[in-house]
Amino acid sequence: MSGDGPAGLPPASRSALEPWPDTVRWQPISRDLIWVELIRLGIGLAVALVVLGVAWALAGHWLLGAAVGGALLLGVWRAITIVRAVRAWGYAERDDDLLVRHGLLVRRLSIVPYSRMQFVDVSAGPLERAFDLATVQLHTAAAASDARVPGLRPAEASRLRDRLTALGEDRAEGL
Amino acid sequence: MSDRSDSGAPPPSEDRPGPAQSPAPEQSPVQGQPGPGQPGPGQPANGHPWPPAPGYGPPAAPPVPGPLGYVPAPGYGPPPGPDAAPGPWPAPLPPYPGPWGPAAGPPPGGAEPRQRLHPLSPALHGAKSLVVVIAGLSWSTLSRVGFGWFAVLVTVFVLGATVLSVVSWWNTGYHLVGRELRVYEGLLWRRTRAIPLERLQAVEVVRPLLAQLTGLAELRLEVVGGGKTEAPLAYLSVAEATALRQRLLAVAGRCAPGPAPSAEPGAPAAPVPEGRRVHAVRNQDLLVSQLLTPQAFLLPVGLVFVGAQFLSEGSWSFIAVASTLTAMAGVVLQPIRRVLDDWSFRLDRDDGTLRVHNGLLETRMQTVPLHRVQTVRATWPLLWRMKGWLRLRLEVAGYSAGEVEDRNRPDRLLPVGDAETGVLVVAEVLPGVRLDALPATAPPSRARWLRPLSRKVVGAGLDEQVFVARSGLLTRQVTLVPYARIQSVRVTRGPVQRLLRLATVHADTAGGAGAAAVHRDLADAWELAAELTERSRAARRTDDDS
Numbered sequence: 001m002s003g004d005g006p007a008g009l010p011p012a013s014r015s016a017l018e019p020w021p022d023t024v025r026w027q028p029i030s031r032d033l034i035w036v037e038l039i040r041l042g043i044g045l046a047v048a049l050v051v052l053g054v055a056w057a058l059a060g061h062w063l064l065g066a067a068v069g070g071a072l073l074l075g076v077w078r079a080i081t082i083v084r085a086v087r088a089w090g091y092a093e094r095d096d097d098l099l100v101r102h103g104l105l106v107r108r109l110s111i112v113p114y115s116r117m118q119f120v121d122v123s124a125g126p127l128e129r130a131f132d133l134a135t136v137q138l139h140t141a142a143a144a145s146d147a148r149v150p151g152l153r154p155a156e157a158s159r160l161r162d163r164l165t166a167l168g169e170d171r172a173e174g175l
Numbered sequence: 176m177s178d179r180s181d182s183g184a185p186p187p188s189e190d191r192p193g194p195a196q197s198p199a200p201e202q203s204p205v206q207g208q209p210g211p212g213q214p215g216p217g218q219p220a221n222g223h224p225w226p227p228a229p230g231y232g233p234p235a236a237p238p239v240p241g242p243l244g245y246v247p248a249p250g251y252g253p254p255p256g257p258d259a260a261p262g263p264w265p266a267p268l269p270p271y272p273g274p275w276g277p278a279a280g281p282p283p284g285g286a287e288p289r290q291r292l293h294p295l296s297p298a299l300h301g302a303k304s305l306v307v308v309i310a311g312l313s314w315s316t317l318s319r320v321g322f323g324w325f326a327v328l329v330t331v332f333v334l335g336a337t338v339l340s341v342v343s344w345w346n347t348g349y350h351l352v353g354r355e356l357r358v359y360e361g362l363l364w365r366r367t368r369a370i371p372l373e374r375l376q377a378v379e380v381v382r383p384l385l386a387q388l389t390g391l392a393e394l395r396l397e398v399v400g401g402g403k404t405e406a407p408l409a410y411l412s413v414a415e416a417t418a419l420r421q422r423l424l425a426v427a428g429r430c431a432p433g434p435a436p437s438a439e440p441g442a443p444a445a446p447v448p449e450g451r452r453v454h455a456v457r458n459q460d461l462l463v464s465q466l467l468t469p470q471a472f473l474l475p476v477g478l479v480f481v482g483a484q485f486l487s488e489g490s491w492s493f494i495a496v497a498s499t500l501t502a503m504a505g506v507v508l509q510p511i512r513r514v515l516d517d518w519s520f521r522l523d524r525d526d527g528t529l530r531v532h533n534g535l536l537e538t539r540m541q542t543v544p545l546h547r548v549q550t551v552r553a554t555w556p557l558l559w560r561m562k563g564w565l566r567l568r569l570e571v572a573g574y575s576a577g578e579v580e581d582r583n584r585p586d587r588l589l590p591v592g593d594a595e596t597g598v599l600v601v602a603e604v605l606p607g608v609r610l611d612a613l614p615a616t617a618p619p620s621r622a623r624w625l626r627p628l629s630r631k632v633v634g635a636g637l638d639e640q641v642f643v644a645r646s647g648l649l650t651r652q653v654t655l656v657p658y659a660r661i662q663s664v665r666v667t668r669g670p671v672q673r674l675l676r677l678a679t680v681h682a683d684t685a686g687g688a689g690a691a692a693v694h695r696d697l698a699d700a701w702e703l704a705a706e707l708t709e710r711s712r713a714a715r716r717t718d719d720d721s
Contacts, residue, residue: 020701020702020705021701096708096712097708097712103667105669105670106667106668106669106670107666107667107668107673108665108666108667108668109665109666109667109704110663110664110665111663111664111665111666111704111708112662112663113662113663113708113711113712113715115715116662116663140662140663140683140685141572141662141685142662142663142683142684142685142689143683144663144665144681144683144688144689145662145663145665145683146665147663
């Protein structure tokens with residue numbers, strides 16, 4: 001965790017480089033999302049391994065064996081990054097806009113004014129539901145805007161949704 | 176071709192009133208209520224009203240007789256005189272005439288009866304499909320089956336297309352309800368599309384060559400969120416299309432936040448005269464500008480290549496020549512098409528809206544409310560620099576980024592012009608912005624690791640009203656995004672960028688790619704993002720107040 005990103009760090013440590021994004025009070029997302037993502041990864045990895053393993057057993061080519069090993073390595077590396085990526089995810093509600101930041105390799109920060117909101121999605125897949133999580137996504141007229149906050153408790157998700165829609169109505173201009 | 180289709184379904188002309196009569200008793204009481212401000216139970220303005228179509232009746236009534244019951248000349252004929260009159264709009268009818276009509280009742284807010292498109296539309300669609308069919312069958316088919324069979328094939332396909340378009344014409348209707356335009360279409364899968372006019376971004380009247388010959392026009396509406404141009408009403412008579420465009424814009428403008436956002440400092444307070452000419456492009460310049468494109472330069476090379484190929488083979492079969500020419504046409508024709516498209520390009524300003532008029536064979540008249548302009552992009556192609564020319568484009572929300580072919584992206588603001596013209600046009604579209612005096616600073620010198628050649632060329636800056644982003648080494652480009660149009664701001668930092676303490680700031684707009692300040696110093700980038708957010712909020716406020 002330490003040094004892997006600005007997520008959980010105290011503002012002071014990076015404030016020289018990032019004057020304002022760290023003065024914002026960032027809300028972390030639920031750590032349970034790590035499990036959701038890990039299970040998702042595990043399922044994908046299991047399918048890939050079974051396919052590759054069967055192919056290896058049938059064909060017996062050494063390249064397929066290498067592919068199995070590669071898939072395993074990739075899975076382990078991905079598992080480590082998932083933990084860090086979830087910790088790096090954060091959002092903040094300011095007076096006029098929603099800030100979302102995420103990403104490890106490519107760090108992204110989105111600033112979306114409430115007034116630009118076209119609609120809000122709250123979604124929860126079966127895995128997320130099992131861990132009592134939900135995802136809130138804010139859509140604007142621009143396709144490039146990305147303001148997605150995964151790993152919220154349902155109560156927090158609906159609170160955020162209600163707040164977003166209320167603020168959006170207040171400040172609505174459409175385009 | 177259309178004649179054949181007409182004769183292919185020759186129902187007696189009495190057939191037509193047949194289905195229309197049965198629901199008539201229901202229609203008459205409704206017609207008895209004159210709408211507010213409506214001149215009584217008149218005929219629908221375009222002379223081809225939406226009859227209580229059997230298709231909308233109970234499922235027992237088969238919709239098939241309807242389409243086949245299409246009678247070309249007697250019922251409709253060429254557009255009669257009343258066609259030209261924009262009014263009088265007839266008394267309101269329920270939006271769903273037919274057995275379910277009374278239950279629905281006339282909607283509040285002055286509805287009008289559903290109207291059909293012009294009866295010549297299917298014929299035009301059929302004729303248009305001729306080209307597609309021939310292209311689809313291709314030269315090799317022609318060589319394989321011989322000319323006679325080829326003609327038969329083409330005829331069959333075109334006839335099929337025409338019959339389909341007759342069916343679709345019969346089931347297509349539109350009308351204006353309150354602040355919505357409703358478009359009905361589909362035979363098996365009914366679709367009713369309601370277009371809220373406050374979301375209207377631009378209106379375009381397109382007249383392909385055939386439509387020009389027959390006095391018709393296609394009306395296209397651009398709406399936010401549409402994957403493609405929404406609701407193309409093809410075809411209407413010119414008068415109808417013009418009148419409908421006026422009404423749509425009037426309705427759309429009523430709830431818009433003022434015709435032109437932000438007061439123009441330079442412009443006089445007096446109302447602008449109707450349809451003031453801003454600029455007209457000289458066709459001569461257009462021709463020269465298209466000769467100065469890579470394609471035009473490559474054309475002789477291509478011709479020599481093809482000629483050499485045939486000379487070396489010594490055989491000149493018709494098919495081979497035709498195929499090669501067809502293949503070359505795709506590339507070579509682009510400059511020619513641009514010339515045809517942008518011929519006699521005129522830009523008018525009409526009280527808060529911008530009117531672009533262009534085209535030789537296919538004329539287009541595009542109307543964009545000024546406050547709908549999301550982005551203005553100026554481009555200086557490499558070969559044009561010797562002339563000092565530039566091209567201007569504008570982005571309106573609704574032109575999907577997916578339509579790569581620029582023919583379908585009616586985003587021209589200036590196909591070619593010198594620097595002064597560019598300044599003039601930009602000042603007209605974005606008041607208070609001077610194209611020749613835009614602030615833009617290059618990224619710090621360590622960005623050369625990421626942009627070894629173009630570091631000095633890219634840049635970004637904050638003008639009074641717009642965010643400026645510069646890019647392009649060979650084809651220089653400047654993107655202007657008004658602060659009020661920024662949808663969201665993003666800051667991204669890739670791995671190398673983080674190593675170099677750089678960041679890219681994106682300003683996203685609805686439609687189009689937005690603008691990006693690439694490889695800024697990190698502290699600069701954060702400040703820029705904050706400043707963009709702040710300025711766009713302030714700009715939206717003033718927009719609201721005005």
